[in-house]
Amino acid sequence: DSPSTAQHYDVVVVGAGFAGLYALHKFRDQLGLRVRVIEQAGDVGGTWYYNRYPGARCDIESFNYSYSFSEELQQEWVWTERFAGQPEILRYLNHVADRFDLRRDIAFSTVVESAEFTGDGWSINTTNGTFTAQHFVAAAGNLSVAKDPGLVGLDDFEGEVYTSSAWPHEGVDFTGKRVAVIGTGASGTQLIPELAAQALELTVFQRTPNYATPIGNGPMDHELQQQLKPNYAKLRERSRANFGGFPYEQSQPSALAVSPAERRQTFEARWSQGGFRLFLDSYQDLLVDPVANETAAEFIREKIRERVTDPAIAELLTPTGYPYGTKRPPLETNYYETFNRPNVQLVDLRREPLERFTAKGIETSDGVREFDAVVLATGFDAMTGPVLRLGIRGRDGKALTEHWSEGPRTYLGLMVNGFPNLYLVTGPQSPSVLYNGPLAVEDHVDWIADSISHLRADGLTTIEPSAEAETDWIEQTLAIAEQTLLPQTDSWYMGANIEGKPRVCMVYLGGVPQYRQICAEIVADNYRGFHLS
Ligand code: NA7
Numbered sequence: 001d002s003p004s005t006a007q008h009y010d011v012v013v014v015g016a017g018f019a020g021l022y023a024l025h026k027f028r029d030q031l032g033l034r035v036r037v038i039e040q041a042g043d044v045g046g047t048w049y050y051n052r053y054p055g056a057r058c059d060i061e062s063f064n065y066s067y068s069f070s071e072e073l074q075q076e077w078v079w080t081e082r083f084a085g086q087p088e089i090l091r092y093l094n095h096v097a098d099r100f101d102l103r104r105d106i107a108f109s110t111v112v113e114s115a116e117f118t119g120d121g122w123s124i125n126t127t128n129g130t131f132t133a134q135h136f137v138a139a140a141g142n143l144s145v146a147k148d149p150g151l152v153g154l155d156d157f158e159g160e161v162y163t164s165s166a167w168p169h170e171g172v173d174f175t176g177k178r179v180a181v182i183g184t185g186a187s188g189t190q191l192i193p194e195l196a197a198q199a200l201e202l203t204v205f206q207r208t209p210n211y212a213t214p215i216g217n218g219p220m221d222h223e224l225q226q227q228l229k230p231n232y233a234k235l236r237e238r239s240r241a242n243f244g245g246f247p248y249e250q251s252q253p254s255a256l257a258v259s260p261a262e263r264r265q266t267f268e269a270r271w272s273q274g275g276f277r278l279f280l281d282s283y284q285d286l287l288v289d290p291v292a293n294e295t296a297a298e299f300i301r302e303k304i305r306e307r308v309t310d311p312a313i314a315e316l317l318t319p320t321g322y323p324y325g326t327k328r329p330p331l332e333t334n335y336y337e338t339f340n341r342p343n344v345q346l347v348d349l350r351r352e353p354l355e356r357f358t359a360k361g362i363e364t365s366d367g368v369r370e371f372d373a374v375v376l377a378t379g380f381d382a383m384t385g386p387v388l389r390l391g392i393r394g395r396d397g398k399a400l401t402e403h404w405s406e407g408p409r410t411y412l413g414l415m416v417n418g419f420p421n422l423y424l425v426t427g428p429q430s431p432s433v434l435y436n437g438p439l440a441v442e443d444h445v446d447w448i449a450d451s452i453s454h455l456r457a458d459g460l461t462t463i464e465p466s467a468e469a470e471t472d473w474i475e476q477t478l479a480i481a482e483q484t485l486l487p488q489t490d491s492w493y494m495g496a497n498i499e500g501k502p503r504v505c506m507v508y509l510g511g512v513p514q515y516r517q518i519c520a521e522i523v524a525d526n527y528r529g530f531h532l533s
Contacts (some may be wrong), residue, residue: 064239
């Protein structure tokens with residue numbers, strides 16, 4: 001491709017992860033459009049390209065965390081673990097890229113620097129020249145921009161520094177090293193047991209204890225796989241009828257409607273099943289009623305105390321003061337037992353704040369500890385970060401950063417007033433991170449494909465939501481969020497993990513079936529709330 005002249009496409013898509021790969025296949029092979037995908041990485045995979053830290057694994061069953069769009073793909077791909085690790089998911093996405101011949105339309109190692117609406121389409125400026133397109137699709141992920149943890153003096157530290165979401169491809173050997181980990185979210189919880197098994201000494205710097213529960217991984221059961229395969233279509237149908245996009249059907253209305261003994265039995269059963277069963281397949285009022293929530297929270301606290309030998313360490317690891325599930329609950333393998341190892345130390349940053357990095361280590365209010373390597377698992381500028389980084393300007397040159405200065409504004413989490421023909425895949429104010437990823441991106445890409453087809457069939461060129469529809473949607477999503485416990489807690493769902501970021505719930509919490517129904521009704525009602533021209 002020549003970088004000097006603009007290349008024109010029907011659709012330009014940013015990102016070659018789960019969303020961008022399917023978008024390319026759908027738009028190119030099913031709609032016959034001219035499509036270009038722009039990807040900053042050197043290959044496909046998105047999240048699964050970057051997050052190569054030891055222990056990186058999907059918290060959703062491999063069988064569920066996979067594309068549903070191709071029956072052949074579903075039938076031929078064989079998962080080896082109940083919960084696939086990062087290398088296996090990356091192999092799967094590479095297989096998809098090969099099988100559907102996707103690579104030839106992806107510009108790798110290409111970074112979007114800015115994108116402007118030009119009146120009837122988009123001009124996208126990248127490190128490899130300009131692309132123009134009638135439609136611009138941001139499939140850049142929800143958790144793909146690492147947050148700056150603002151650690152004072154980090155540059156002075158002379159040892160090795162690694163970030164979970166930018167892990168070296170060649171891996172890291174921690175043998176014989178004194179290692180520090182900062183962050184105990186989903187990523188930290190996965191990598192801490194792996195590093196502890198390798199490092200000479202591992203010191204975990206914890207700010208907020210989490211409600212982590214067992215993932216329940218193991219080799220994929222061959223018989224189970226044989227049973228599931230012929231029923232894949234049904235399984236997907238059941239998933240799309242479920243709040244979070246899983247084929248789960250055990251959840252009951254209220255934790256408070258049953259006896260303590262029955263409740264305990266249910267929690268134990270879901271705990272043993274692993275995955276998000278406890279969180280999303282036990283009682284529907286856990287995220288709504290603080291008393292119901294506390295029953296699950298206390299169940300998890302008891303488990304932590306049982307698993308950690310030293311009661312003082314157990315206490316530090318036990319979450320209190322915020323409800324279960326209002327921060328994204330990590331899933332783990334041997335996480336709590338790791339703190340029983342003689343080579344593992346826990347530092348509680350609430351009692352002993354981190355002051356600065358020095359040349360040799362980390363200084364807290366209690367003094368300096370020396371390290372050979374530091375691992376940051378400090379999270380992401382979630383949901384808005386990946387979109388805002390694209391430098392998007394809409395009608396009349398209005399910057400998206402300005403339109404979103406008080407928090408993201410979208411209609412259905414799909415489109416934005418003032419930004420015609422800009423589509424977000426799993427954007428803010430859609431179920432996004434609370435919807436099984438591959439199914440979530442398929443729904444959005446299918447919706448976008450329908451919208452583009454609809455425009456073309458009617459000889460139209462642009463689609464844009466009205467300001468009223470956008471405001472109304474935001475009010476609806478916030479009203480639903482207010483009925484839940486999520487706004488109480490500082491989490492990345494709320495934008496509250498980043499200083500100065502507007503504190504507003506960014507997830508549609510009405511559940512997948514309700515969301516899907518609303519999207520379908522709006523289309524059936526002639527794209528209600530959208531202006532087509
Ligand atoms: P998370 O869930 O945002 O976790 C980040 C962790 O890092 C969390 O424990 C934070 O503590 C901690 N943190 C962040 N900044 C600091 C500073 N400055 N000092 C000390 N500790 C800090 O990110 P993950 O990568 O684990 O998971 C993100 C999602 O990726 C996950 O939910 C899955 O969907 C995949 P805090 O809680 O803020 O006190």
